[in-house]
Amino acid sequence: MKKVRFAPSPTGYLHIGGARTALFNWLFAKNKNGKFVLRIEDTDNIRSSKEMSEEILKAMRWLGLEWDEGPFFQSERLDIYKKHAEKLLEEGKAYRCFCTPEEIEERRKQAEKKGIKSWKYDRKCLNLSKDEIEKFLKDGKPYVIRFKVPEGKTEFEDKIHKKVKVENSEIEDFVLLKSDGFPTYHLSVVVDDHLMGITNIIRGDDHLSNTPKQILLYKAFGWKIPEFAHLPLILGPDKQKLSKRHGVTSVLNYKKEGYLALSLVNFLAKLSWNPGEDKPFFSLEELIKRFSLGKVTKNSPVFDLKKLDFINSKVISSLKPEELYKEIIEISTDEDKSILEKDKEKTLKAIELLKTRMKNLKEFIKILKNYLSEILYYDKEGEEKFFNIEGKEYLEAYLKEIENISKDSFHQDILEKKLREKAEQIGIKAGSIIHPLRLALTGNRVSPGIFDVLVFFGKEEAIIRIKKAIEYINEKNRANNSRI
């Protein structure tokens, strides 16, 4: 059975890059009917935090990336790593190094003076005699355990990059166990991946250069080497590494900003992966069915929010009002909730009416409120254009028509017929009535078809809103006159 893992370190929140790695692992596991393990790599006890771990779990749940095993915390497994480092020590595949960081830095500088540009640890402690080691240990001199990198070269077949090879002479005798007894990343990752039965390692390209070190460790332990797949790193719009100034925040921020999890998942999936068919978005089931590492591209994609907006608008249009309602309530403030939950049936109707032209849930809430509570504001430009003497006259004229339509006949076709007749009678275009009417009803210059809007409000409320607008125009005129 295939088994993969996502192994974030809780030194920051789950951002776009991490989420993509998690997603690809998840898709791979689901596609292969395998298992997805979550492991928190918190061995850097200074920079890691409990809060960040929680945040990462929350973000993954929001995205729908549930894990089958874990979360495991490396900080709870320190003795395991230590034992494994000591095993290599006993077998002569690793050695104690008593050099302090300062001493090493000093030697590095000396080497640079002599013109050696890429200095590696000089294996000074590899040649210590038994007696010297005994003495240092007795003195309680702190030490690290270093891996003794063997000669030769290391090759592996990456699922995405194909063949990758490195000369072992390029690799330094890296540290396995720090002097405080904590493992370094290379040790803990290899030990855990083996012990947890990970068969496929899918992670970012930033780990590609370090993979040979880990392969060397697998060999030293005599373990089966898993398959590797390194995902190209996501870049910012300036083709530079993703950073805060590119809007790289927690994925939960995207939720707050009105994006749906399915939108973000599709957006991430299509960065460096080609699903084979061109559709605005796919359901999770479709993504799982289609997923394959072979279709992951090798070059780094640029993160482009416009695409996310497009996908989000398509997902929003595709959802049922009831589903959208749930999502909207989820991100609403208490104040907004009171408006949205007051008359759920009406809210659902408004959602249905508006959803095809919404890009974003946050924006949706803002628009929705104008349909569900009293109008809080009229669009400024719209006011200047349509709330004038003529606009008022047209509103009054059409208001009379509406008042004469019975409640049972309050339908799109009749409303439209009456409006067009009225316009012709006055000698104006239908639009001259429609524009002020739209502003009066919705507070906005844009809306769904005006007759759908009328029907949505119903006769009574439509009349109230139109009257209110007329009153508003009157007051505005009075204010202007008194100023003169």
Added chain:
RNA sequence: GCCCCUGUCGUCUAGCCAGGUUAGGACAUCGCCCUUUCAAGGCGGCAGCACGGGUUCAAGUCCCGUCGGGGGCGCCA
């Protein structure tokens, strides 16, 4: 500095492994249609093989180099 990875429209990508395409699609953008506005939808436009050699009848595709971008080289992960 050394090592590794990587270059197709503005962006995401198909095509490359098994050389012969008017280099295809999507987003964005522009125009037109529809139309009461805005979206949506339909139709169309602009726009790309980083550069230089080589192999070949033929190179986006194979080889070499240059340049660009990214990553790694920690008692960080």
